[in-house]
Amino acid sequence: MEEKKMNLRLDIDxxxxxxxxxxxxxxxxxxxxxxxxxxxxxxRFSIRTTGLGKTLKQNEKGELKARVAELEKILH
Known part of the structure; x- marks a missing residue:
């Protein structure tokens, strides 16, 4: 009986x-x-603040290209 108690205590430990x-x-x-x-x-905050998560719409791309072309003309 004592041996069983000891084994149970060991199992518990x-x-x-x-x-x-x-x-x-x-x-x-x-x-x-x-x-x-x-x-x-x-x-996610960094992506949001830098704008990397946004995709440009087609017309926005066109506007940007036109603006770049305009700036290039001014530089030349």
Whole structure:
């Protein structure tokens, strides 16, 4: 009977250690995820502020080409 109690205590101790290890891994994964979310938000903000995420419409492209041509004439 005492041997069974001792074995059960050992099993409990092993399970506690495994749970603690899993908690550490989970906390690290959550921290990494939070870091990735922050980096993603910063990246999206940078893209938005620089205008890289926008696509020009066809008429906007035409207007830009015309403006470039006009500026080139002025320079020559």
């Amino acid at each position: 092993v399970q506690k250690l495994e749970i603690e290890k899993l908690r550490k891994v989970k906390n690290k994964a959550e921290g990494d995820l939070d870091s990735l979310k922050t980096d993603y938000k910063k990246l």
